[in-house]
Amino acid sequence: MSALLQPRAPAGRLRELLASESPVLAPGAYDALSARLVEAAGFDCVYMTGFGTAAARLGRPDIGLLTGSEMVDNARAIAGAVGVPVVADADTGYGNPINVIRTVRDYEQAGVAGIHLEDQVMPKRCGHLAGKAVVPQEDMVAKIRAAVAARTNPDFLLIARTDARAPEGLESALRRAAAYAEAGADMLFVEAPQDEAEVEAIAATLRGVPLLFNWAEGGRTPPVPLARLTELGYRLVIFPVGTLLAATAGMRRLLATLRADGTPAGALDGLPSLQEFADFIGMTEVRDLEQRFGS
DSSP states (O other): OOTTTOOOOHHHHHHHHHTSSSOEEEEEESSHHHHHHHHHTTOSOEEEOHHHHHHHHHSSOSSSOSOHHHHHHHHHHHHHHOSSOEEEEOTTOSSSHHHHHHHHHHHHHHTOSEEEEEOBOSSOOOTTSSOOOBOOHHHHHHHHHHHHHHOSSTTSEEEEEEOTHHHHOHHHHHHHHHHHHHTTOSEEEEOOOSSHHHHHHHHHHTTTSOBEEEOOTTSSSOOOOHHHHHHHTOOEEEEOSHHHHHHHHHHHHHHHHHHHHSSSGGGOTTSOOHHHHHHHTTHHHHHHHHHHHOO
């Protein structure tokens, strides 16, 4: 069946994937094209990165400049471009528990399989940047409870993220995470542990609750091998910015050649042809649909 016509039940599919023996790997996507590339590479899940969304949409850092509507719009485009489940960054929920209710409904309607909500003060910032602050624990508990009540699909995954490690220490982050699980979060995300011992402590303390590991390329958390994360019981591993960094490097190389030579010819070797690229983004499928339905 055409991907444009394919029925989708992404939340249920994500739950099935999380029940398997191996962690689900979710490379970051910052737009629909990068999401299609993730899917084409054979991954079963896409992660919509907030850092990458801010960079791609605004050319600015992830410091809370994007609105909830802008994030949902990007999530909708990404989810509509792929057939695999999408987990999306939903920042702080964009306000109080009442705002969180709308946020959950909007992301559900956008077609994503789940979101993560964090306990930072708004405006937030990337979890691997300095200067973070967190709201009182009880405020975040109320947001999680509101999110649980708001979802219409029980399979829609609600991930509670705590950024308390930097401003309050690991023990506070672990206490918060446990409280968020008690409030109804399906999965926990303790952001930016500082070393592998902390990664292990998170897994040991929160054993029995599904955990997300942020394999942030170049971030504050060390690059823990996948085999070790599997041993520790992490269920979802996201790689938020590698695609964005690779795209930036590729464009820099081409632009440097164009600037130096006056044409991009010297940088085209190894790039897809225009026709190959058009086919990748669905031109062949469009032609088939035109034949089927007329145009």
